[in-house]
Amino acid sequence: MTLDAAPSSPRRGFGGDTILTIVILAGLGLYAGIFASPYGLRVLTLAGCQALLVLGYQFIFGHAGALSLAQGAFFGLGAYTTAILGAHYHWGFAVTFPLSILVPLAIAGAVAVATLRLASHYFALATLGLAQVALLVVVNAGDWTGGALGLTGVPGISLLGLTVSRGLPLTAVVWGVVALGVWLAWRLTRGLTGIAYAVLRSDPLAASAIGLAQSRLRFAAFLLSAGYAGAAGALQAHTIGVVSSETLEFSAMVTCLAMTVIGGSTRIPGALIGALLLTYLPEWLRFLEDRALLAYGVALLAMIIAAPEGIAGLIGRVLAPRPRASRLPTPASVPLQTAKSAPLEARSLRKSFGGVVALDGVDLVIEPGEILGLIGPNGSGKTTLANVISGLVAPDGGVMRLGSRNLRTLSAEQIARAGIARGFQTPALPPSLSVLELVALARASNAGTIGFLPSLRGRDAGRPRRRFEAEALDLLVRVGLSTDANEPCGALPARLAWRIELARALALDPVLVILDEPAAGLGEGEQAQLGTVLREIASRGIALLVIEHNMPFLIPTASRIMVLDQGRVISKGRPAEVLRDPAVIAAYLGLETIPA
């Protein structure tokens, strides 16, 4: 997850994690087939149920970075669905198993619609509330659930007339489902979608800048986690034959959390290691008796502080201390522009923060292919205007259109996908992602291939991914960054930030690019290069809105300049005209002329 401020992006191809996963599964197969006693098989089967639960939890907690406290409840819901339908109504596995997945899915869907939008602790406590309601219902609906005593008589698994007997066959079926879950999780997270989740949790602003639909991504992760939990609960009910309300208690949830953190929260072998370790630990450490939870607590705290990437991460570090730098692809030309070019038009934009008026009726038109410079004293509303246009701040009033499209009804991500891309005053670049990965991700986001459905169809990995990277490299060449493409964003000097941000913006096939003080901190040579690149982009019909204090840079670069003061447009026109405007000179108080 998440627990790491700078998550490493998933490595490509047939990497260490894949090998580790196969080794673990093969080792377990060997142990189960040759050495295990009946009791050993039973413990192994239960560990399989936990592994499935943790694999699912990795989606919401590890990849999406949201603390759900309902994973135990979804597990319990799956277990009770199987138990009630099997014990009371004698329904078969072919019906009860899918239903045990669907019931938690439906409840997760209903809760998620509103809560996933909300930040961190809202979601954590809302899911905790859900878990408590589930526990209360189960304990008090005794006729159905057996109350606090639990429900006995859950039948074994039988499918197509075949009955799976306890022992090796049951172990094989459960671990077969685990292997299926592993395959699905690998398929969903190996490509650019896995990287998209890393951006989502480490830098939400960067995620919205490349048009990632954050709520949709988190929603999908939450549903997957609920589905896996339901399947795990159903299998455990079949294995033990009894379901009790203990499965819904907070301690079961915390055990799942501890397995995930200790094993490693974004890596597939981590789920297997965490589940196996914490299932076997109480077996090995009998002297702990019922102090296992105390040990879990201490281990959880120690891991989250000392090794947030978990045991799987530690193993990965030992096996591959340095990620291999992959060879750069051959650039594939991206046609800059732009069938969708359209003017941006804003009228009477207003925005106040508390009593402070940041925008006081701003009118603005930016035509395709023009570079509009936006200047004004500090606090005049420049960045607020950029934030309003890009959808990060909702205006209090006014009209905003791109061509015929009303921007006021769109979210920041939708505005980015509609063709308004932007860079930030403090660049929003996920430090551990390579430049190439970031721009390729933006390219994939623009093509609509980020998400679990596209990744299931392989549209964000393998050959499609290589095509996105080739296009990304073409854009990086255009902004003069090709040789550093494999470097992590965080390792590059700040003076290169504008190039990364511009390449990321161009990856969205933009109609309009907004830049906030791109020339800040640049030497004269770099400023000249920036100007050249911006004019080249504008010549392709892309509009640019450039916020800048640096007049020697802006005057030769901009086609027009607009001046904001206290939230109002006090002047606009060609650079030379604006500089002579008395109102502008008065606004820059104390200056006889504007520094030119």
Place this chain on the structure above:
Amino acid sequence: MVTVLQLALNGLALGAAYALVALGFVLVLNATGAVNFAQGDLVMAGGYGAAVFASLLAVPGLALLPIVIAAMALLGLAVAALAYFPLMRRPATAVFVSTIAIGLVLQNAALALFGPEPRAAPPVWNNDPLRWGELALSSQALAVIAVAAVLVLGQGWLLARTRLGRDLRATAQDREMAAALGIRVNAMIALSFMLAAALAGAAGALLANQFFVTPTTGGALILKAYIAVVIGGWGSLAGAVVGALLVGLFETVVAAAVSYTAASALLYAALLLILLLRPQGLFGEAEGRRA
């Protein structure tokens, strides 16, 4: 009529204890942006603290309270040192997990030390009801309300009227700006954890007379404190107190009329509804967002 009055008094007493928990919750949330999931277990620790000190010293609960509060403040410092400061540069979720771990350790340490049987703390003064003619009111409930009121008002005075409180509020509002003004931000955060634990401990000592204390007492409290905070709106101390009183009253009345389970279920359902419909709290303002 008499029953209604007694019921309302019990509800207010419960709400007053919840208010202490909720105040500590808001203090830490504002100072760090992170939820202290161990807050409920700190209440439990305070309850055991009071029970243990009572078995060593034969004095009324009121005299034990300062000892419990001081010991709990130290525990709060330990929580900050273990669960917050090593993780302060990580996403808030990391602190959620570390405080959950602390809660787990506290719960199971209590189980190991004291076993699962409920323990009771001594009453604040004594348990003799106060009588006016036919009217008999629980003196414990009145004492709980009085003690909680003193602590809440003391907290309000500290935050509003003292230099220390001003530094605490500045830290909560904008940590970088506070640091630039020369406020020792880390000390203020540690102090917030200490105050939160002290308030939780006081609540534990007050609750553990009528409601007893078991190792798992804390679990439900974190949700109730959160519900109080959500009702009251974020960051508002007065709102959290009002929310806590409402939660206590509601729980007591519904538990008496229907059942304790029904009261809890309705509260949690209300939490979900509020989060779905008005995440900024019933009385709160919408939060702004900086880009």
